[in-house]
Amino acid sequence: DAGVIQSPRxxxxxxxxxxxxxxxxxxxxxxLFWYRQTMMRGLELLIYFNNNxxxxxxxxxxxxxxxxxxxxxxxxxxxxxxxxRDSAVYFCASSFxxxxxxxxxxxxxRLSIL
Amino acid sequence: GQQLNQSPQSxxxxxxxxxxxxxxxxxxxxxxxxxxQDPGEGPVLLIALYKAGELTSNxxxxxxxxxxxxxxxxxxSASIPSDVGIYFCAGPYNQGGKLIFGQGTELSVKx
Numbered sequence: 164d165a166g167v168i169q170s171p172r173x174x175x176x177x178x179x180x181x182x183x184x185x186x187x188x189x190x191x192x193x194x195l196f197w198y199r200q201t202m203m204r205g206l207e208l209l210i211y212f213n214n215n216x217x218x219x220x221x222x223x224x225x226x227x228x229x230x231x232x233x234x235x236x237x238x239x240x241x242x243x244x245x246x247x248r249d250s251a252v253y254f255c256a257s258s259f260x261x262x263x264x265x266x267x268x269x270x271x272x273r274l275s276i277l
Numbered sequence: 278g279q280q281l282n283q284s285p286q287s288x289x290x291x292x293x294x295x296x297x298x299x300x301x302x303x304x305x306x307x308x309x310x311x312x313x314q315d316p317g318e319g320p321v322l323l324i325a326l327y328k329a330g331e332l333t334s335n336x337x338x339x340x341x342x343x344x345x346x347x348x349x350x351x352x353x354s355a356s357i358p359s360d361v362g363i364y365f366c367a368g369p370y371n372q373g374g375k376l377i378f379g380q381g382t383e384l385s386v387k388x
Contacts (some may be wrong), residue, residue: 208375257310265310270318
């Protein structure tokens with residue numbers, strides 16, 4: 164069975180550029196989560212969707228970050244303009260049947276902003 | 278905000294040794310989850326616990342849901358080099374809310 168698929172796996176870009184991260188959740192899952200992982204702050208929840216609708220974006224650091232889920236099989240996290248402090252590993256996760264249910268993670272996008 | 282405290286933060290052990298780590302909270306949890314993250318990959322769910330006192334095994338891994346519902350334990354028996362990674366506990370904040378994660382226990386195994 165396919166797990167959560169993220170692309171790209173690695174992204175290196177210069178500050179000021181727009182960055183788009185992509186996620187395909189597990190088919191049938193009704194929750195989708197975007198996380199950021201850094202050494203200093205660990206795993207931070209940025210935003211989550213339920214049935215494609217954004218429910219809680221309180222973890223999004225600032226207006227430069229935006230996320231969309233146009234359908235049940237695709238989500239994007241966009242950073243515009245990007246800054247060096249956005250460098251981190253970004254994970255997408257999905258789950259089924261409730262907010263507190265076990266989440267299944269993708270392998271992440273390692274983002275480096277120069 | 279609510280936190281999950283994992284200990285130890287890191288462990289350096291010899292292959293073949295048993296490992297114990299734990300996760301504590303100041304609040305009651307109804308679910309405890311244990312994940313492992315290999316370098317360069319996403320966290321993978323190892324064990325899910327749903328009842329106080331529950332003891333669940335997955336191969337050489339055994340996890341327990343503490344009786345007080347404020348802690349959980351993960352044991353690994355006869356460690357091998359591929360056990361290397363970061364182990365995270367997680368639980369739904371406020372009984373069914375968003376998952377919160379501990380800061381992780383980093384395990385290193387010397388062959």
